[in-house]
Amino acid sequence: MLARGRTRCAHHCWRGIVAIAVGTTLLASCKGDREREPTRLALVARPGPATTGGDTTARFSDDGQWVRPGKDFQGTRFSGLTEINNQNVQNLRAVATFSLGTTRGVEAAPIVSGTTMYIVTPFPNFVYALDLTQPGLPTKWTYKPRPVNASQGVACCDVVNRGLVVDNGKVIFNTLDGRTIALDAATGKELWITQVGNINIGESVTMAPLVVKGRVIVGVSGGEFGIRGWLKGLDENSGNVAWTAYHTGPDKDVLIGPNFKPFYKSDTAKDLGVNSWPPDQWKIGGAGVWGWVTYDPELDLIYYGTSNPGPWNPEVRPGDNKWSTTVFARRPETGEAIWAYQVSPHDQHDYDAVNENILVDMPWKGQQRKLILRPDRNGYFYIIDRQTGEVLSAEPYGFINTTTGVDLKTGRLQYNPEKATRTGETVLYSCPAAPGAKDWQPAAFSPRTGLVYIPHQNLCMDEEGVEPNYIAGTPYVGTNVKMYAGPGGHRGLFDAWDPVGQHIVWSIKEDLPVWSGALVTAGDVAFYGTMDGWFKAVDARTGKELWKFQTGSGIISQPMTYSYNGKQYIALLSGVGGWSGAIVAAGLDARDSSAALGFVNAMKDLPKKSTKGGMLYVFAL
Amino acid sequence: MSSRFDRWSVVTITTAVALLLTACERENRRFSENPPTAAPTASALVVSQLQPGPAVVEPKIEAPYDDNAWAVSEGKALFNAMNCSGCHFQGGGGIGPALMDEEWIYGSDPQQIFASIAEGRPNGMPAWKYKLGTQQIWELVSYVRSLSSLNPKGARGGRDDHMMVKPPEASTPQTKPKMASTPPGDD
Numbered sequence: 171m172l173a174r175g176r177t178r179c180a181h182h183c184w185r186g187i188v189a190i191a192v193g194t195t196l197l198a199s200c201k202g203d204r205e206r207e208p209t210r211l212a213l214v215a216r217p218g219p220a221t222t223g224g225d226t227t228a229r230f231s232d233d234g235q236w237v238r239p240g241k242d243f244q245g246t247r248f249s250g251l252t253e254i255n256n257q258n259v260q261n262l263r264a265v266a267t268f269s270l271g272t273t274r275g276v277e278a279a280p281i282v283s284g285t286t287m288y289i290v291t292p293f294p295n296f297v298y299a300l301d302l303t304q305p306g307l308p309t310k311w312t313y314k315p316r317p318v319n320a321s322q323g324v325a326c327c328d329v330v331n332r333g334l335v336v337d338n339g340k341v342i343f344n345t346l347d348g349r350t351i352a353l354d355a356a357t358g359k360e361l362w363i364t365q366v367g368n369i370n371i372g373e374s375v376t377m378a379p380l381v382v383k384g385r386v387i388v389g390v391s392g393g394e395f396g397i398r399g400w401l402k403g404l405d406e407n408s409g410n411v412a413w414t415a416y417h418t419g420p421d422k423d424v425l426i427g428p429n430f431k432p433f434y435k436s437d438t439a440k441d442l443g444v445n446s447w448p449p450d451q452w453k454i455g456g457a458g459v460w461g462w463v464t465y466d467p468e469l470d471l472i473y474y475g476t477s478n479p480g481p482w483n484p485e486v487r488p489g490d491n492k493w494s495t496t497v498f499a500r501r502p503e504t505g506e507a508i509w510a511y512q513v514s515p516h517d518q519h520d521y522d523a524v525n526e527n528i529l530v531d532m533p534w535k536g537q538q539r540k541l542i543l544r545p546d547r548n549g550y551f552y553i554i555d556r557q558t559g560e561v562l563s564a565e566p567y568g569f570i571n572t573t574t575g576v577d578l579k580t581g582r583l584q585y586n587p588e589k590a591t592r593t594g595e596t597v598l599y600s601c602p603a604a605p606g607a608k609d610w611q612p613a614a615f616s617p618r619t620g621l622v623y624i625p626h627q628n629l630c631m632d633e634e635g636v637e638p639n640y641i642a643g644t645p646y647v648g649t650n651v652k653m654y655a656g657p658g659g660h661r662g663l664f665d666a667w668d669p670v671g672q673h674i675v676w677s678i679k680e681d682l683p684v685w686s687g688a689l690v691t692a693g694d695v696a697f698y699g700t701m702d703g704w705f706k707a708v709d710a711r712t713g714k715e716l717w718k719f720q721t722g723s724g725i726i727s728q729p730m731t732y733s734y735n736g737k738q739y740i741a742l743l744s745g746v747g748g749w750s751g752a753i754v755a756a757g758l759d760a761r762d763s764s765a766a767l768g769f770v771n772a773m774k775d776l777p778k779k780s781t782k783g784g785m786l787y788v789f790a791l
Numbered sequence: 792m793s794s795r796f797d798r799w800s801v802v803t804i805t806t807a808v809a810l811l812l813t814a815c816e817r818e819n820r821r822f823s824e825n826p827p828t829a830a831p832t833a834s835a836l837v838v839s840q841l842q843p844g845p846a847v848v849e850p851k852i853e854a855p856y857d858d859n860a861w862a863v864s865e866g867k868a869l870f871n872a873m874n875c876s877g878c879h880f881q882g883g884g885g886i887g888p889a890l891m892d893e894e895w896i897y898g899s900d901p902q903q904i905f906a907s908i909a910e911g912r913p914n915g916m917p918a919w920k921y922k923l924g925t926q927q928i929w930e931l932v933s934y935v936r937s938l939s940s941l942n943p944k945g946a947r948g949g950r951d952d953h954m955m956v957k958p959p960e961a962s963t964p965q966t967k968p969k970m971a972s973t974p975p976g977d978d
Contacts, residue, residue, distance in 0.1 A: 270793065323886060323915025395875070596954040634954040636871070643917060645877025645886065650954045752885060759892045759964075762883025765958035770883055771956075 174615035178602070183675055191720040221725075239279040239333035239378045240612065241730070243465040244529035247614035248690050249731045252444015253738035254791060255693025259707045260717045262740065262789045266307045268300060270784035275328040275755045277610065278378070279687070279728035280786060282741075283336035283355065286310060287732075291784060292747065293322060293329035293346045299358060300786075302734045307788070311358030314466050320367045321347035324643065325376065326394040327749035328756065332460075332610070333378035333728065338406065342376035342386055350388050350404055362409030364617070365787050366390070370643045372397045380463040381406055381473060382502040389459025393477035393522065394767075396646030401474065403505050413505035417476045417493045418443045424493060425505045432509045433559040434581040437492075446490040454640050455487070456480030459495035461524030461610060466556060468541070471499045471508055473542060473556065475523035481638040482520050482604075483648030485593050490515040497525040497544070499559065509559035516582050518591045519549040519572055519633065520604040520649075526612045527556075528622065532670070533560060543592075543669050545613055545624050546582065547606025550576055551667060565672040567665065568607030568626060572600050591649060593635040603631035603653040604767060605683075605749060612728065614688040614696065619710050621666040621675055623696045627683035628656040628663055629772055645649035651768025661772060664688070664698050664706075666713060678712035682776065685750045687728035689740075697740065699725025701751060702779040705787070724751055724776070724781025737790060745784040746776070754780055817860045817945050838897050840970060854901035856933040857942035863960075866934025867948060869927055873919070881956050882938040887916060888971075891938040891963060901943060901967035904932045940965035 202659040224249040241247050254262065270276065281288045287300040287307065295317055299310040320327050325346055334343035337572070340361060341353040348367020353360060366388055367373035372395025380387045386404040390397060399417040404410065416423040420441045421430075432438055439445065444452055456479045463474040479494035494512040500507050513523040533554070541562070542554040549570040553563040559610040564576035572589040589600045606620060608626035615622050631653045638648025655661045662680035667673070686699035693702040694710040701724035724746025731740045747755030752766040753773045763771035837849070856862035863891065870876055878884075882891030897907050908928050911918030937947040937960040947960035957963075 249950070255952070319913045320911075320915055320917075323917060325915075326886060632954060636953060639872050639874060641922075642875055644874035646874070647877055650881075650956060652954065652956055757889065758882060758885065759883040760887035762881045762891060762957040764954075765880045765883025766885035766891070767880075770885075 181325060181474065195368065203416065212223065217478045236282045236730045236732050237337065238281065238335040238380065238528070239466065239728055240462060240617030243467060245462055245464040245526050245612070246528060247612060247688060248616050250692045250781045251731055252691070252693045253459055254691065254695060254740065256695050256709045258791060260694050261791050262368045262717055264708065264719065264787055265790045266756055266788040268307055268786040269297060270745065270786065272784040273782040275330050275751050276727045276743040276784055277748055279335040279730045280741040280743060281334055281336055282732035286355065287741070288334055288336060288341055289743065289786060290334040290343045291330050292331050293317060295331055295345045297334065297341060297343060297353065298590060313353055313358045315345045315349065315351055317345040317347035318369065324369045324372050324395055325678040326391060326745045328752050329622060332374055335379050335381055335622055337381035342379050342381060344377065344379060346374050346376065348373050348375050350379060350386060350409065352409060356563060364404055364411065365404055370522060372643050377460045380465065381767040382465045384469045385412060385502045387463050387502065389474060391458050391460040393456040393458045393480055394645050394647050396454035396640050397456060397458055398453055399459060399476055400693065401459050403502065403761040415500065415507065415750055418447070418452035418455040420444055420456060423431055425509060426507045430507045430509070433511065436580065437510055438511065441490040447487060448489065451487050454480055454646065455491060455494060459524060462526040463611060464527050464529050465502065465629050466529050469557060471531065472502050473497065473499055473527040475513065475525060475527070476723045477522040477524050478517050478520045481646045481648040483517055483593060483635040483638050484518050484591055485635055486638060486648065491517065495521060497523060497527060497554065500558065511554065511581060518585060519600060521606050523547065525608060528613065528615045529556060529647045542624055543615060545622065548573065549602050549606060549607035553669060553674065563672055567624060567667055567674065569601050590635050591635045594636060596632055596634040598632045599630050600633055601630035601656050603629035604651055605629065605769065609749065611685055612687040614690040616690040616710055618694060620670065621710070621769060622669055623688040623690050624665045624667055625684040625686055625688050625698050626663050627652045628658065628661055628681065630656045631768060651765050652763045653768045653772040655772065678713055683750045685726040685748055689729040689731060691731055699729065699742060701726065701746055701776060703744060721787055722785055724780035726751055740789040742787050744787060746780045746782065751776065753777060755782055817858065819859060820861050826904070850901045851900055854933050854936060855929050857936060858946045860946040862930045863933045863937050863942065863946050864948060866930035869931055870934050883957070890935050893939070893966035893969050894971040895968050896971040898970065901932050904935055905929065908932065939963065941968065
């Protein structure tokens with residue numbers, strides 16, 4: 171199918187719309203014309219294609235650019251570019267570098283639109299525009315948003331930022347102190363600034379926005395601060411908040427209305443955002459959004475997941491705690507909820523459901539289905555029908571002993587009562603640990619191999635519930651945690667998962683947690699980075715290591731690829747930190763094994779393997 | 792012979808008296824006295840080691856509870872209840888810096904720690920003076936100092952009621968406090 175599409179690709183792509191209809195499979199086929207039209211890119215007067223409604227379509231099929239962290243609306247992180255492939259990737263060499271001027275954990279992806287690369291750094295959230303047309307990538311402009319210093323005090327897990335997005339000639343990003351900012355992509359001039367979060371109630375913003383149909387979708391971080399989580403839709407032109415969907419509270423606040431049709435009965439009662447909590451606990455019930463939002467243009471639905479409920483200690487919040495740890499499908503224009511599925515009801519172990527929902531159309535049991543592929547933090551790889559919210563499969567992709575499976579009839583996660591978190595009691599060896607089998611680090615999907623490339627970790631923990639105390643603007647957690655390597659002793663994995671067969675195809679064990687995102691290309695190369703600084707290329711079909719390069723600091727960011735002037739480049743930010751790397755980024759003391767929510771205990775050796783940094787690396791053949 | 796014996800008895804008695812005295816102070820709950828009201832003077836806020844001209848050495852304010860085990864344990868209870876532990880954990884740090892190591896961004900003197908808690912610090916430390924009284928802050932000061940064994944061993948906690956995550960304060964080696972040499976915001 172791919173080969174057949176390829177010869178007529180240029181034709182298809184110029185029309186654009188066809189690309190949507192065929193979905194992600196066409197991504198691969200579009201690379202041909204991309205390589206033939208660098209001159210078009212160079213001739214575009216504005217740095218980003220100035221399309222409006224057609225934006226969706228044009229970006230979708232354009233492998234020369236990479237305008238949002240997930241690459242396309244479906245969040246595949248797949249590029250159709252093939253110049254760099256599994257036959258020649260060993261010849262990759264660094265061709266440009268750029269220092270970010272920061273030393274905290276770098277989780278963002280470099281973004282390329284037209285002939286400019288854009289980067290947002292961790293706090294203090296500098297934005298750089300680099301000129302791809304000039305040797306050495308000189309800076310076109312720099313923007314300093316000067317977020318409030320005190321916002322560092324409400325960032326649970328290092329002061330990261332997961333990226334910016336370019337749309338309609340605008341660079342749009344969030345700051346740690348809760349602002350969404352739009353800049354003119356050509357000049358860096360401020361277009362609008364909207365204060366969406368309030369640090370005095372524990373709110374911060376670390377996620378990358380997604381722009382869909384003129385709406386800037388932004389969520390709040392602070393599941394460890396007793397926030398009342400929300401997602402907002404801002405008007406792309408004015409920055410005005412068009413809608414706010416809370417994740418706890420009455421249906422009207424959650425934007426649950428007559429069109430809300432969850433698949434499972436347990437999700438249908440009225441005002442579950444109130445009634446599945448002890449009185450008033452929903453007001454400080456967490457359920458933020460700090461991961462990924464994806465979009466299906468055909469169904470016109472955005473998909474995202476909410477974070478853990480607050481506090482971590484489950485004993486103070488009997489009930490399902492809706493809508494924490496929940497996957498939502500919403501209309502981007504109004505925020506109206508269409509369906510919801512709670513992944514980990516009454517969460518016991520901080521299994522946020524913020525992980526990416528990769529949208530793929532593929533055959534399932536002989537029938538072509540519109541699916542969500544979702545490696546969840548609780549350790550199960552979910553396949554969900556994205557039209558209805560029905561869970562079709564949930565198989566473990568990591569080691570799990572806190573739960574025994576997912577009942578596909580009711581959709582309910584089955585907890586192991588022995589591992590329940592209890593106040594005043596220490597439960598040993600709960601797996602996966604609080605960061606889950608996979609945390610923020612996004613997976614990639616290749617339509618060529620049909621595999622999902624999952625960077626993740628293998629950690630277990632000892633956990634003790636303690637009495638939490640809500641004080642606005644301070645942490646609201648109520649557990650002591652101590653993490654360590656899971657079975658096998660390796661702390662990280664880079665796995666290729668076959669969603670159809672529901673099994674691992676190949677697996678690479680890494681000593682340290684694999685805290686970087688994944689990238690996969692039509693050259694059948696998958697990329698990821700390690701926390702001791704190695705950027706690696708492996709064969710997407712076999713997992714064989716083909717190339718590696720040591721960057722100056724540990725890698726916890728999102729690799730990407732783009733083309734300029736007919737040449738393919740791979741770009742990556744290096745700079746250790748994040749929750750797993752906080753021991754280095756924040757200089758923590760490993761004698762306290764509960765430090766950084768217990769992650770420090772698992773990372774005692776990291777200071778010997780990586781130092782702080784913040785650097786862009788660009789590679790080419 | 793006898794003079795040597797005398798010397799030994801003097802030493803023994805002195806030690807015993809000293810121990811008893813410390814023990815008294817260690818357990819003194821000080822209900823009968825007014826709590827220390829002394830909020831540190833402005834000099835406590837000096838965080839630069841560079842002064843133009845001859846350096847002025849301000850007299851140090853002693854932490855009123857450094858040698859009082861009961862007050863230190865009260866400080867520990869406050870440390871957890873007021874969510875200090877949510878950011879600094881049990882001294883190793885996380886959102887906020889580690890408190891059990893040798894690095895002190897804003898100084899390890901009692902009045903400097905007092906000021907850090909009461910007034911807050913710019914990179915995320917909240918100002919607690921509207922939530923906590925002077926006495927409670929001084930209790931916290933001594934507990935924080937006990938995390939790196941800056942107060943007398945006898946007043947430091949010897950065990951923990953919770954999951955063992957670090958050696959108790961009484962067996963934490965004392966570190967010589969140093970001003971952090973990394974810029975604030977980078978630590």
